[in-house]
Amino acid sequence: MNYETRLDVTHGIPAGEDADMDQRAAKKRKWIVAGVLVLAVIAAAVMLTRGGEPEPFTGAEASIPSVTVIVPRQGTYAGVINATGTLAARREMPVGVVGEGGRVVSVPVEPGQWVRAGQVLAVIDRSVQSQQAASATAQIAVAQADADLAQANLDRALQLVDRGFISRADVDRLTATRDAAVARVRVAQAQAGERQARNAQLNIVAPAAGLLLTREVEPGQVVGAGSGVLFSIARGGEMELLAQIGEAELGSIPVGATGQVTPAGSDQSFTCQVWQKSPVINQQTRQGTARCAMSYNAALRPGGFATIALAGGTMVATRLPESAVMNDDQGSYVYVVGEGNKVERRAVELGMISDEGIVISSGLSGNERVVARAGGFLTVGEEVKPVVQGAGQGSGQ
CATH class of the missing domain: 1.10.287 (Helix Hairpins)
Structure with a gap:
């Protein structure tokens, strides 16, 4: 018996398998076309984001580091000075033995009590x-x-x-x-x-009315001229903050300036007024003391720590973020990008410090390109590629 088998003369493939191969080839072409379309979309998105096809860098250009710079400009700033200090009695009166002394019979007062002028604080045996x-x-x-x-x-x-x-x-x-x-x-x-x-x-009495702060004597104790301070009184109960302020900022604070004092561990703030500035600057800390008077309040305890925000007037200057300002043995400085995009060191004097940044009282005109951050990785004279961050850093408040 003879069987006849049909063959595709051109390809030598049975006719039944030809249709399956055509389907696989069509499906493969679809995947290739889809991949090309996806690559085209990605390329278009990249070009739109970068504004065009970037030019390739040469080897020398690729080695130049890019740095972010800001042009701070000048602005008018409210003179708010933040500082810390210690609470104390504005007029603390130490009280000791005035007479010949003797054995203490009784002590009728306790710290925290209010006393009047002439009130007996300790009775001496007579x-x-x-x-x-x-x-x-x-x-x-x-x-x-x-x-x-x-x-x-x-x-x-x-x-x-x-x-x-x-x-x-x-x-x-x-x-x-x-x-x-x-x-x-x-x-x-x-x-x-x-x-x-x-x-x-013989009896120890209060020289003036006020708040009794300390008591260092007990009944039965023998006291005399060498016994030292037995009581201390805050005259009138008046308190003050001994604020430690930098010498540059201290000069900008006028006597009579007001501030807000917040004792440590408290959410209360109290208004104070500067009534005296120290005429002497500490040689080690380069700080002076501003004495800020306050009325009595139970939350104000002499010897406690407190912060203060003082109004120091207004000034026209530039302001930089803290990341742009550096310090070393020669003082405070910033890096600016000068001619030829070369890094230059610029010494500056610091002014008021706030959450918004540091006011530069001198050293900058406000038109320089200041390195915003990572200045510690640069060297003077190094060529960089400046990328301007923005000119909004110097807006006044």
Whole structure:
């Protein structure tokens, strides 16, 4: 029996398999076309993002680092100066032993109490001194009796002198005796007054009204002139902040400037006023003290830490982010991109510091291209490719 098999003369492939191969070829062409379309879309997106096809860099251009620069410009800034300091009594009065001292009998006050002028803070035993005062008073009586007797003798002598029974010399002697007796009365009176004054100084009293801050004495303790400070009083309860401020900023703060004080650990703020600036600058810290007065409040405790925001007027200057300012042994400086895109070092003086940046009080005109960050990786004279970040850094507030 003869079977006839049909063959594709051209390809030598059976006719039944020809259709399957055509389908696989068509599917492959579709995948190729789809891939080409995806690559074309990606290329178009890249060109739109970059604004065109970038020119390829040569080997020298590719080695030049790109840096971000800003042109800060000048602006008018509110003079807000942030500082820290220690709370203290504006007028702290130390109180110690004024008299001869002795054994403390009682201490009727406690720290935190308000005291009035002349109030007794500590009572000193005066049993011995009381007897001395009584003795001094008795001496007055003795001296007065002698003076009365001397006066009576003189009076009798004066009646007899005209009759010739008493000579003028006797009268002079009796007169001197009378005068001496009267003088002894005055001496006794002065001694008694001194004893009374000493006794009055035995008790320790408040020299002025105010808030009692400390108490360093207890009943039974023996105190004297060398006992030191036994009490301290904030006169009138007035407080102040001893704000430590840099010498450049201290000069821009006028006496009478107001600020807001926030004690550590508190969310309360208190208004204060600068009433005195230190005439001396600390040589180690290059800071001075601004004394800011405040009224009494229970949240203000002498010796505590606090922050302050002071109004220091306005100024026209440039401002940079903290990342642009660097420091070394020679002081504060920034890097600017000068002619030929070369890096230059520029010394600057720093002004007020805030969350928005650092005000540059001198050293910049505001038109320079200042390296915004990573300046520590550059060297002076190095060529860079500046990329301008923007000119909005110098807007005033």
